[in-house]
Amino acid sequence: MRTLRTAAIAALSVLLTLATGTPAFADEPADTTPPEIYSTGLVEGQLLGLFGHFTPTFADDVTSVTTDVGGKTRSLNAAWVREHGIGAWLYSSRNDTDVDITVRVYDKAFNHSELTTRVHMELIAPTAVVTPLSGVVHDTTTINVTTQDTDVAEVTLEWNNQVYSRATSAPWTLTWDTSTFPRTFPHLGGPFVRVSDKPGNFTVYSGDYTVDNVGPEVTVGRITSGGRHRFGATFTDESGVDHVEWWINGALVSTAATVEYGFGRSRPLDVVIKAWDRNGHGSTTPVTLQVDADAPTLAISSGPRNGAKVKGIVKIGAKAADKNGVAEVQLLINGKVVATDTRAGYAFSINTKNYPKKFKVQLRAYDRVGNEVVTSARTWHR
Numbered sequence: 001m002r003t004l005r006t007a008a009i010a011a012l013s014v015l016l017t018l019a020t021g022t023p024a025f026a027d028e029p030a031d032t033t034p035p036e037i038y039s040t041g042l043v044e045g046q047l048l049g050l051f052g053h054f055t056p057t058f059a060d061d062v063t064s065v066t067t068d069v070g071g072k073t074r075s076l077n078a079a080w081v082r083e084h085g086i087g088a089w090l091y092s093s094r095n096d097t098d099v100d101i102t103v104r105v106y107d108k109a110f111n112h113s114e115l116t117t118r119v120h121m122e123l124i125a126p127t128a129v130v131t132p133l134s135g136v137v138h139d140t141t142t143i144n145v146t147t148q149d150t151d152v153a154e155v156t157l158e159w160n161n162q163v164y165s166r167a168t169s170a171p172w173t174l175t176w177d178t179s180t181f182p183r184t185f186p187h188l189g190g191p192f193v194r195v196s197d198k199p200g201n202f203t204v205y206s207g208d209y210t211v212d213n214v215g216p217e218v219t220v221g222r223i224t225s226g227g228r229h230r231f232g233a234t235f236t237d238e239s240g241v242d243h244v245e246w247w248i249n250g251a252l253v254s255t256a257a258t259v260e261y262g263f264g265r266s267r268p269l270d271v272v273i274k275a276w277d278r279n280g281h282g283s284t285t286p287v288t289l290q291v292d293a294d295a296p297t298l299a300i301s302s303g304p305r306n307g308a309k310v311k312g313i314v315k316i317g318a319k320a321a322d323k324n325g326v327a328e329v330q331l332l333i334n335g336k337v338v339a340t341d342t343r344a345g346y347a348f349s350i351n352t353k354n355y356p357k358k359f360k361v362q363l364r365a366y367d368r369v370g371n372e373v374v375t376s377a378r379t380w381h382r
Contacts, residue, residue, distance in 0.1 A: 031109040035062045040103045041085070042117040048088055048099075049199030050123045055085035056103045056115075068102040069093075078105070095123040122199040126152050128172070130193045134208035136238045137178050138279045145172035145193060153198045159191035181211045183238075212238040215283030216275040223324050225369040226265055226293020232258035233285075237277040247272040248289075266293045295373040296322035298329070298365040306378040310352045314380075318346040322367040332362040332374075352382045 041054035062078045104114040128147035145155045155172045157165040165174040190209050196202040220233035235241045246254040248271050271287045303316030320326045329346040331339040339348050360377040
């Protein structure tokens, strides 16, 4: 009997455990202890601006934070608040008024504690004049900020989420090293100046700058004709070109934008163009300049012979060639250009009734540097 009763008691104990999930003990007391909040991150009477920001401090067991600013509530994750703080969201507040800011913290059992701090609203952002705010800048540039506001706390030069210069007291002068900046800012937007006051209000002045830390860009041809003539290049620089040097085969031959030189026969020349802008930045452009003193070849490939009798529409064709390219072939009648063809397979149609009973026909070809050749004249009769 004792064995059976012991077994029954054991079975009943197992059933109770299965039914409740835990042994049948007395209920544990609920967690009713509120979490600790040490500070709102504000002080009584503190000036707070439109973009006011503060970081409350509280115990490690806090899981969420609620703020009440002038009757408007907002809930945030406690981990986020620890890392980033809280924006006051004062858009509905009035300037020069007192506002109560309440910070309420909760633990995982929804116990909470709170602290309230009364602050004073100063919502008018500072104004300033920024010089320069646009134009060409180079090397180390000084930006001057002039303001009549007495509560300015900081002036910064910012771009691409970085602060590149900061001033924390008057005179508000920023020193900008432009050496690491791109020439222009088409997509990201350019650097801007932020003027911030002590309550946290700020005004942003967007710049429209072009950075010029390189010498002039030089555009120059690679072929020229023979003989003595003037040869030039195009110089481009945001700050303006100050001076230029032309070096040919190691000798300085000109300090102007163009060079007059005896290029002579067909040959390559080593040309170096050096240019400096008004800020002292220089560039060097080496070029192998091919002198082409030879005229293209040209021949009439089809059409009536010299002395022929013609009528109606008459066609004449030409073959032209040049090692550096043919620019155009012209049709001349009685010495006057009446048609031009710029594509190989050069061909012309002549309406003979538009010309005298006797007229002369010639073709003329130019290469890409201006060398020319003219065929002998053919005299036609109609």
